[in-house]
Amino acid sequence: MKKILIGFYILIIIGIIICLSNSNIFDSKKSEAIAAGEKIYSKNCIFCHGDTGKGEGSKTGTALGSQNFLSSVSDKDLYNYVKYGREGTVMPAYGPRMSDKDIKNLVAFIRDWQSEEIELDAPKTISGDPENGKAQYNLYCLNCHGEAGAGKDKMGTALSNPQYLKYTTDKQIWIGAAYGREETRMGPSLKGLEGARQLKEKDITDIVTYIRSLEKK
Template structure:
């Protein structure tokens, strides 16, 4: 008898869960978060990242509305970028300015730009030679990202920034280098893709290892 009651209880719980999903409650809540996040974005982010998130704002701001970026970061990654900012750059920390709800809403708004799923081919282990990576960096990356990853205004991200290195994984740096970002200065670098640079996987790993070596410097 107990087993029958337990089975009925499980069926009822499953039925309730299915009803909740089918009711559209979650999609409705997400739509509200996106709408609220758009208001926060327009007030706080538009001036740098632009109306469409393409980095076309009046002030310097990177393009965050492209499928390579959106497919390589989690909601938590976007949240950290907004909350903690980038010390010494035009990207301030919004943690003291926005509530947790506002932070999560602007994340929902940015995530809403993602229109497709991309499967990146990335080495299981990203371990390279930072010395060779520095040579490659100075050959291919320094013009936009500056000496030792210092960054250049309206040109390239500050790769040696402590917040960037803390909240960006080697895999994400590898993807950004290999696959680039559509409609930005950052073209693909992986051999076989359309970019001018045709780097091997190992060479990209060397560059990532060099960038990681800048941490704490």
């Protein structure tokens, strides 16, 4: 009986050692990916998105390091943004320029900026009145995002861009409009938050519906 117990305990100890070893291997690989991604970022992205990813680069760039943004997108979303870019803007498609591994390493580096996971509520169904959405957009969003979502240099994302609309969900657009990106000119718009705009949930839903209507079929 003692031999059986001793053998059982040995198996447990071996299992713990293997788990710890695998954990160290995982952490090591993650660290290597982040370090490789940082080099790629410094070479390709820093000029637009800035040292800390807050869009403070010398050229146009959105705030990738925003905790609100990182809490609303998956690694797959980030991968698609990098791979397919935004045609007609300064954001090129890096798919033809980078290997799959390079893009994944870059995503790992960007994800490492996330220091907290924020729960950002959004309606389960986002379907509103595009006409009211257009009116609200022209009143509150046009100055930065341009006529019909065309975007403005160093001001606002091109919301009607085909890649943006293809790889961004209605929920993500809603969250972006409602909660904004902290420490940027894109402040929150949802009523009750500390933003200059105080829009009802329905108004934001209507704006998102209007933006989605700009998608070319």
